Amino acid sequence: xxxxxxxNFGGNCREAFEFYERHLGGKILAMLxxxxxxxxxxxxxxxxxxxxIAHARMQLAGTELIGNDVPVELFQPMRSAxxxxxxGTAEEAERVYGLLSEGGQIFMPMxxxxxxxxxxxxxxxxGVSWSVICEKRMG
Numbered sequence: 637x638x639x640x641x642x643x644n645f646g647g648n649c650r651e652a653f654e655f656y657e658r659h660l661g662g663k664i665l666a667m668l669x670x671x672x673x674x675x676x677x678x679x680x681x682x683x684x685x686x687x688x689i690a691h692a693r694m695q696l697a698g699t700e701l702i703g704n705d706v707p708v709e710l711f712q713p714m715r716s717a718x719x720x721x722x723x724g725t726a727e728e729a730e731r732v733y734g735l736l737s738e739g740g741q742i743f744m745p746m747x748x749x750x751x752x753x754x755x756x757x758x759x760x761x762x763g764v765s766w767s768v769i770c771e772k773r774m775g
Contacts (some may be wrong), residue, residue: 641719642702643764646711649689649703652762659735660721662696697721713763720767729754729770736760736768 671686739761746756
């Protein structure tokens with residue numbers, strides 16, 4: 637058994653995965669559009685736009701993310717669930733926070749907490765919610 641996190645996007649899955657690959661050190665393992673899926677499955681697709689992503693897979697920070705586009709009218713930004721990204725230094729936390737918060741929505745600005753040298757909560761411009769943390773060494 638293996639657990640994956642699947643992210644739905646409102647038409648910008650490719651842009652989001654390429655952004656995460658370029659700026660967060662991820663590696664895209666697969667990216668298939670609706671048009672490509674139709675070619676492989678004898679015309680069987682979900683009926684979405686040809687360039688909409690039907691399946692994407694990315695390795696990021698020791699885990700794999702699955703992504704796909706859903707119809708824009710059905711898309712809703714993430715709620716009550718966050719990708720928890722732990723980084724090694726306060727500087728890296730600040731860098732990642734700056735990238736992810738640009739064009740997004742900040743729920744808790746970057747700051748020091750009793751459990752972290754840096755901690756923030758935000759939703760990026762793609763609708764994905766993140767907790768960014770540089771944990772304090774305890775003990």
